[in-house]
Amino acid sequence: MPAFLSFGKYAAWQKSLYIKLLCLFAFVEIRCLVHAAIVELSHPASNTTPSGLIDPSFVGFSVEWTHVDDALGPGPGANTGVDYSSNPIVVNLFRHLAEAVAGYPPTLRIGGNSATRLWWQGSILPRLSQSTWSVNAMELKIIQEFASSTGSRMVLTVPMLSPDPAYAVEFLVKGVIPNLSKDHILAIEIGNEPDHYEKNGRRPPGYSFNDFTKEFTVAYNAIVAAIGPGFDYQGPSYAYPWTSDYMIPFIQGQRGTKYISFHKYGQRGCSTATNPDAVTPLTLLADPAPEEYVWIDSLVQVAQAGNQDVVWGEGGSSSCNGTAGVSDTFASAIWTVDTLLEMAYRNVKYTSLSGAAQTYYAPYSLDPVTGRMSPRPTYYGMLMVNRILRGAGSTLFRASLDGGWALTGNSIKTWGVNNTATGEMTLVVIHKSPAANATSFTVQYPYAFSALSNCTSSQQPKGYITRLEAPALNAKTGVTINKQTWDNSLDGHPIGAYTEEIVEAQGQMFTFTVQQYSIVALRIGCTPGLPARSYTPPPVEPVNPGFTPVWGTPNPTPSADPDAPLKTEQRTLGKYVGIGVGAAVLGLACALALTALVRKRRMKNDGAIPTPRTSNAAARHPHPFAKRNPYLYAYAGEVV
Incomplete structure (x- = not known):
């Protein structure tokens, strides 16, 4: 009927x-x-056709190694050895996500570009010039305590700045294994956006897919030999340039990799090279376009033939830490539900929305003075999806x-x-x-x-x-x-x-x-309210018996780092209101100059389009820059 x-x-x-x-x-x-x-x-x-059964832990997070302290722990003190307990506010936020979906906890991926340049404190290997972020045992213990409290399982990205797998092996053998229970590890991720290695100066000119697959194979074999069997692996986490041509060859050539990961952001938030168009709440609602994710179907088909799963390894409403006034507004909640359901329909196994607490697209934000966490609209979108799915089946x-x-x-x-x-x-x-x-x-x-x-x-x-x-x-x-x-x-x-x-x-x-x-x-x-079924997480494993953290006291303001989205101009603008007319005149002059440059650049970027921008607007995609880059429409792009 x-x-x-x-x-x-x-x-x-x-x-x-x-x-x-x-x-x-x-x-x-x-x-x-x-x-x-x-x-x-x-x-x-x-x-x-309908999707397959959706994993009840489908909705998850991705956090940079640079944000373990402030996104999961009490603040920046952990990096100096002050406190390695997990933040009870964030623990409760994760628990409510689990409660909405019959008690299954969300997954948590810890990686990003910070993983590529990760440096294990205490390493005996030569430190590389781009290894700018140190990770110590305190931060790993935050992860351990957090996983014990929430039942969440972790995907941990290892350093790949050097083609030599010794750095990844050392981090796992000397850092991860002694400080993090194996039961809390969902997968070990090898590689983070290798299709950007050359662009970011991490590999020499001409670096290719074949070069990366050789490195991946060597790293995979070395890691398995060092830590033994029983772990699942994830990769290659392409940003976008290699997704179209090289994702399926990677799947077919790396059947030992359980989770096949890709990165996908909604709109471009910061890349001046490929985003001359503003991101607004209304343009965000136009994303994703109908059938934008049809390309995932072929990946899933090839992966499932090898008993592998495709995962959305990292993403958010717009790239490069998100867009102020868009990624932190209710528009992002609608985008989150819309995009997560699209991914679920395409049989993506699980998802990892970027969640660093100091970024605009984060599901929750950090007050650097009090250390308090406050959910942003994106969190509500994640919670809404879990209440829609309600559990297994x-x-x-x-x-x-x-x-x-x-x-x-x-x-x-x-x-x-x-x-x-x-x-x-x-x-x-x-x-x-x-x-x-x-x-x-x-x-x-x-x-x-x-x-x-x-x-x-x-x-x-x-x-x-x-x-x-x-x-x-x-x-x-x-x-x-x-x-x-x-x-x-x-x-x-x-x-x-x-x-x-x-x-x-x-x-x-x-x-x-x-x-x-x-x-x-x-x-x-016939069942009102939240689901009656529940999932029992592993028992809490105290990592420092007798230590009682003190909450609600001010924490030092985190120092700026390359991933922080809050610009100096935004933090200090109020200090200079008294400059008055002089600043206004200077700002107006800069704005006029910038407008002229942007107009010139847009005209240049639109050179392949024979008609003026205004005359062909109705025929163009809601994201005009998509017409100028063959990857952006289907694969999004620049990330943290």
């Missing part, structure tokens, strides 16, 4: 010129009006909207979730349209209610609604999931009671409303 979805009244036409221009740019469909449509909640959209499919999928120009997306264990089904609506206000949906459940295994014969199934909302698209606070918020939380626990909105069935029909710029999940079943 087909299921019908009908919208309420047409949304009022937004008459502003800005909205009409967005329509012309194909961010929303040209007609821009939401109208009556048909949705198939019972099976996928035409010409698609979920598969994802495209719920047809308007006779096909995403026919409203990527502005309203509908996903279906089927839980094979309980028979529950969930309709997820991602409302990204700037041209429509609140929209009413009516859904007919396609099966007999007896198919729901978590319902007794006397129970009448209901619709349980989970809402992810905020006051505005650019809001940094006020984000809620079913009215719960982490704003002003001092311990990592939410403020407010978790309350699901219940929709009573009218026959087999459920009606609900979705506000503009929000995400709603309607779950049809």
